[in-house]
Amino acid sequence: xxxxxxxxxxxxxxxxxxxxxxxxxxxxxxxxxxxxxxxxxxxxxxxxxxxxxxxxxxxxxxxxxxxxxxxxxxxxxxxxxxxxxxxxxxxxxxxxxxxxxxxxxxxxxxxxxxxxxxxxxxxxxxxxxxxxxxxxxxxxxxxxxxxxxxxxxxxxxxxxxxxxxxxxxxxxxxxxxxxxxxxxxxxxxxxxxxxxxxxxxxxxxxxxxxxxxxxxxxxxxxxxxxx
Ligand code: TYD
Numbered sequence: 001x002x003x004x005x006x007x008x009x010x011x012x013x014x015x016x017x018x019x020x021x022x023x024x025x026x027x028x029x030x031x032x033x034x035x036x037x038x039x040x041x042x043x044x045x046x047x048x049x050x051x052x053x054x055x056x057x058x059x060x061x062x063x064x065x066x067x068x069x070x071x072x073x074x075x076x077x078x079x080x081x082x083x084x085x086x087x088x089x090x091x092x093x094x095x096x097x098x099x100x101x102x103x104x105x106x107x108x109x110x111x112x113x114x115x116x117x118x119x120x121x122x123x124x125x126x127x128x129x130x131x132x133x134x135x136x137x138x139x140x141x142x143x144x145x146x147x148x149x150x151x152x153x154x155x156x157x158x159x160x161x162x163x164x165x166x167x168x169x170x171x172x173x174x175x176x177x178x179x180x181x182x183x184x185x186x187x188x189x190x191x192x193x194x195x196x197x198x199x200x201x202x203x204x205x206x207x208x209x210x211x212x213x214x215x216x217x218x219x220x221x222x223x224x225x226x227x
Contacts, residue, residue: 003091003093004088004132005094006132006133007095007097007098009098009137009170010139010167014137019190032092037094038098039097039098039099040072040098043078043079043083045075049071049075069103069118072102076126084129100119100131101170104169104173105170105173109169131180133201134180134181136173137184138185139185182197
């Protein structure tokens with residue numbers, strides 16, 4: 001598998017989608033083929049699963065914890081098989097707005113499901129496909145809640161304790177695997193957050209061809225610039 005797999009994680013409202021789009025545009029401008037996708041709902045089958053997960057069916061939103069874990073895993077299995085693996089095999093960059101770590105942070109830790117259960121389920125669902133880099137966008141509940149607009153869905157209405165616990169889960173996951181994770185302070189401006197991500201990703205794709213604008217910058221900087 002020749003491509004590069006990157007995921008964005010964090011609680012709702014931290015700006016993952018904005019940064020994932022920036023990253024897509026940036027890497028495209030550097031001449032790379034980029035697939036931006038998301039979970040749940042990165043495939044047509046997944047979109048149907050997403051609808052059930054976030055809104056229930058005919059007013060029934062009482063999803064048992066094991067059902068919920070299996071639905072997220074089913075969405076991920078379809079996503080890995082039909083979107084992520086084919087793109088990576090073609091040498092593309094895949095950016096996923098949420099992936100396995102969301103299941104570990106949101107579904108594990110209740111009374112019924114252990115982190116091992118969730119990890120095994122997702123590994124089985126994806127054939128053990130993990131991202132090379134995961135950006136956890138991290139901020140306080142008060143800040144992220146203030147950013148959420150529109151009608152709260154089933155998960156977003158679960159409240160502060162749920163958010164705080166989930167946030168801590170993401171931080172614990174990141175701490176356990178510093179090689180794969182980068183924790184980004186998402187309470188700052190979009191530009192500052194993006195700057196951290198761009199600097200890191202430049203280290204992952206060092207041989208990407210420079211943009212025309214950058215070549216022009218470099219050329220004009222050369223005469224009086226440092227050696
Ligand atoms: P979404 O509207 O995509 O949230 P966001 O825009 O914040 O990413 O809804 C996804 C919700 O699903 C989100 O609250 C997190 C939750 N989720 C899980 O609980 N487990 C998972 O494995 C995934 C992928 C998402």
